[in-house]
Amino acid sequence: MELRQLQYFITVAEELNFSRAAERLRITxxxxxxxxxxxxxxxxxxxxxxxxxxxxxxxxxxxxxxDVRKMFDHLDRAVENAQRTHHGEIGKLTVGFVGSATYDILPSVLREFRSLYPDVQVHLLELSTPMQIETLLEEEIDVGVLRPPVHYEALRTEIVSIAPCVLAVPKQHPLLEKENLSLLDLTPYPFVMLSRKTWAGLYDEILGLCNPIIQQEALEFQTVIGLVAAGMGIAVVPQSAMNLHTQEVVYLDFNNQLPAASMGISWRRTDQSPLVKTFIEIAKEWDKNN
Known part of the structure; x- marks a missing residue:
């Protein structure tokens, strides 16, 4: 039995006339x-x-x-779904992200992606940068929104934002009384640090800049700033965190004396998925507009 025979049968059954069916099929x-x-x-x-x-x-x-008509309906849908998947219009995309990306790049990129491709299932996993690298290499996520650098040949990384960090201090802290602050002014005061497990690059830069007294470490910036609000210490945080705890925390600009915070998009070099490609392109456009 050939597919062509079934197509001929469907046409004759719809027309109930061999002459009209032959005309539709463009055969004699x-x-x-x-x-x-x-x-x-x-x-x-x-x-x-x-x-x-x-x-x-x-x-x-x-x-x-x-039954044959239903079969052809299923076949038509299968072809359409395959074509839409090939063009990135349907499917599933699993995105890893660091927590601080939720008040930076992630909301805007997700809104744009979902508006363009509403039929794509987007699965989100909040993971530290090291965990994202591991899950990318193990093909458990498709793309990571993380903190560079990423030193793996199997992965590509695009920097999508770079901004200087700011100093978060509790309200009524002695540093707020000083003018023309320098890094030396920070030496006497305890720090709340984002754990090296979460962002090794920033952790090491802060140690190199001012050799801080580390009072407490935390795994997420939101926790870091919450501890600053509680008076546990001061902290170096990305500018994107400045909307957190604004009633209890003051954010000081150090005129580029503090490290820069970069955000990157990582994916496997071998991944040819149109969904990954589209997500990356949207992230790059976000960078151009911000």
Whole structure:
């Protein structure tokens, strides 16, 4: 049984006229009649009652017609879904992200991506940068929104934002009384540090800049700033965190004396997924507009 024979059968069943069916199929009537006869012979059933004036489906033909039409509907959907997946219009994208990306790049990029591709399932996993690198290499996520650098040949990373960090201090802290602050002014005061496990690059830069007294470490910037608000110490944080705890915390600009905070997008070099490509392109556009 050939797919072409089933297409011929569907057309004849819809027209109930061999001449009109042949015209629709752009073939002559004799080969159409022959194909239907061959199909009936192969199935071992009569599909049509026919004479010179009338063509009608048999009961077996009616049931076969319903089932074959459903089969073609499924086939059409399968072809459409395959084409849409190829063009990145449907499918699934798993995105890892650091917590601080939720008040930086992530909301805008996700809104744009979902508006363009509403039928794509986006799965989000909050992971530290080291965990994102690990899960990217193990193909558990498709793209990571993380803090560079990333030193793995199997991964590509694009920097999508760079901004100087600021100093978060509790309200009524002695540093707020000083003018023309320098890094030396920070030496007497305890720090709340983002754990090296979360962002090794920033941790090491801060140690190199001012050799801080570390009072407490935390895994997320939101926790770091919450501890600053509680008076546990001061902290170096990205500018994007400045909307957190604004009633209890003051953010000081150090005129580029503090490290710069970069955000990157990482993915596997071998990944040719159109969904990953689209997500990256949207992230790059976000960078240009911010």
């Amino acid at each position: 009537q004799p080969p159409l009649s022959l194909q239907i006869q061959n199909l009936e012979k192969e199935l071992g059933i009569v599909l049509f009652y026919r004479n010179n004036r009338h063509v009608e489906l048999t009961d077996a033909g009616k049931l076969f017609f319903d």
